[in-house]
Amino acid sequence: MLLKLGLKNLKHNWIMNFLITLQMAVTYIILICIISTITSRFNYYTPIKEFFNNKGFFYNIQYGINPDTGMTLRCTDELYNLIDGENGIAAQYNVWLDYRDGKYDNDDDNTFTSSDHFISYDDIYAAIYTPELEAGNWFDLESPPQGIVPVVVSQNNYNFKVGEVISLYCFDSEIKAKIIGILKDDTKIIDTSFNSKDNIDYRNFYRNYKFEREEKAAFIMLQKDLLDKDVVMQLNGNVFVTYPSTVSDEVITTGDKQMKQLQVMCTSTTEEMKENSLKYIFSQIYDLIPVCICIIILTLVGAISTSALSAKYQLKNYSIYYICGLRWKQCSYVNLFSSLICVIISFIISIAFTIIASKTAILGNTVIEIGIWQISGCIILSLLYMFLSLLLPISIIGRNTPNQVLRAN
Amino acid sequence: MLTLKNVHKIYNKGKANEFEALKGIDFKIDDGELVAIIGKSGAGKSTLLHILACIDSYESGEYYIDNILVKKLSERKLADIRNRKIGMVMQDFALVEDFSCIENVLLPLDFSHKKGADKKEIAMKALKAVEMDSMAKKPVSKLSGGQKQRVAIARAIVNKPSIILADEPTGALDTKTSAEIMKLFHTLNNQGKTIIIVTHDLEIAKQCDRIIEISDGKIV
16 A cells, blocks of 8 residues: 555656656666776686785796797696696697688798687686677586587687687698687787786786787687697796795795796786785775765765655645554655655666666776676665665654644645 | 543643643534534634544543543554544645545545455445546546535545544635535435534534534633
C-alpha cells in the first residue's frame, strides 16, 4: 500500500521526481567512472603483483643474445641456464614469422623482415593477464601443443575471422596457425611500453596496441606451441627475474650482472617497481577523492533539499492519509518508497548507460565498466540518499501533528 | 455510542501561550443520532470534533467509543478506528487534489488491508450513493466545491463506518449545494449512521435531532 502511494506520489510529482532521478543517474555515472578509473589501475597492477612478493628485477630487453654462444635466447629454459641461483623467470619473445598475404618477395638474402609484430608469451605471462578481446577466446593453457598453432591477433588489415587457419613463414619454413581470438583495438598487451624508462612502474609492462598507430598487426602466440616448430624466437621485451628469500644478495647481484649482458633498455628492482606503481595509483586516487567527495556532497545536499520540499509539499496529503486510517509514522515511508523508486530507476539508467558506453566508446578514452566496486559504490551512495530521504521527512513530519496540518489547511 | 466525561484539552501546555480549549466536556451520543455541535469561532467545537475523530489527544477526562476507552488504545488501534469506525468530512474537503475521485475514495479501503474484496466496485458504489459515479476518473482538482464534498462523503462512508463526523461540511458551499449535502447526511442517518456535524450555521443545526452548543470550551 505504501509502495502504491509512493508510486502515485512519483506519478503526480513527475517533474520533480524526474529531475531527482536524472540527478541521481548522472551522479551514479560519474561515480562509476571514478571507481572504474581507480580499479582499472589495479586491474593492470594486480596481474604482476605476485612478482613483487619476491626480490628480483624487471628488465626490458631488446634482442636477447646469449653472450656465451652469440645465439638468440630462444626460450625461458635457456634463460634459466644463463642466470645463476634458484630463480623464477617470466618472459616474452619475438618470433621471426611473417604473414605474406601474397605480397612476399623472396630476395634470397639472409636477413629476415616482417611487416607484422609476432610475440610469444611463456605460460606465466599468458596466465596472469588476458587482454580485452573483440572476438574469440584467449589461450587455453591446459591444451597441449598441436600441429596448428593457436594465435590471437590485434586489429589488422587482413580481415581475419576467428577459426580461420593461416600460413606463417619463417624464411621458407611454413607453419599453420589458427586465429582463436581478435584483440580489441587500443587494448593493453604485455609488451615494451612507451612509458618513462626512468621511473618504472606497472605501466612499463603494458603497451596500448592501437593498429592505426602501430601500422602493423600483432600476432600473439604461446612459446610452448612454437618450441617444436622450425621458427626463430628471440628474447625481446619484458622479463621478470625473481629469487626466493633464501637466495643471497651476492647471487642476486651476479644474476643481475648476467642479465645486463643482454641488451637491456631499462631495468628496476621489483621493490622499486612496486613502490612506483603504488605511488602512481594512489596519486591518481588522491586526485580523484576530492571530486568524489564533491559529488557525494552535491548529491546529498540535493537529496536533502528535494526530499524536504517533497515532504513539505506532501504534508497535507499525509494528514488526509492519516484521517483515512494511516499512522502518522507510516507517512514518512511513503516518501521513502518514492525515493527508493527514483533510486532504482536512476540505477537502471546508469547501468544501461555504462553498458552502452563501454560497448560503443561514446565517452572516448574514459574508463567505464561495471564491477563489484562500482556496484558497491553506487549501493553506498543509494543508502546514504535513502537514509537522508527518510531522516528529513521524519523530522518534518515529526514536528507537525496531523491535527496541526489539518488546521493549517 | 460515544461518551465524553469531563474532557479537558490544553494547547501549548506549560508555555506562555497555554490555552485551554475544552474545559470539562461531558456528553453522550447514542447510535443513530444526528447531532449538531454549534458555537462561535474559537469556542472549541473543531477541537472537540478532532478528539471525537481520534486525530487529537486530550489532557484529562475519558472518551469512550462503544465503551472502549480511547486513551488506552495504541496508535495502531486508533488508526484502525479512524479507518473502520469513523468517517470524516472536512470543510475544505480534505481530498488529495492530484488524485481522481475514485483514487480518493479507495484510500480508506487500501488502508483497511481488506483482502479479496473488489475494492473498485465498493468505491464505485460509494460514489454512486453520492451521485458521483459518472465522474469517478475525473481529477478532484477539476470538480466544483459541491462535487468535492460529495466525493469526501463517499470516502467517509466507503468503509461503512458507524460514525460520520463532519467539520463545517457546508461552510464552503452555496445554499443550494449545502441543502443537497444535508440531504445526503439525512439519508445516511436514516440508514442508521451516527452523524455529528460541527457548524456555526443555525439553519444547518436546526435540521439535526439534537444541538450541543459550546462556548468558551464548555457545553452551554
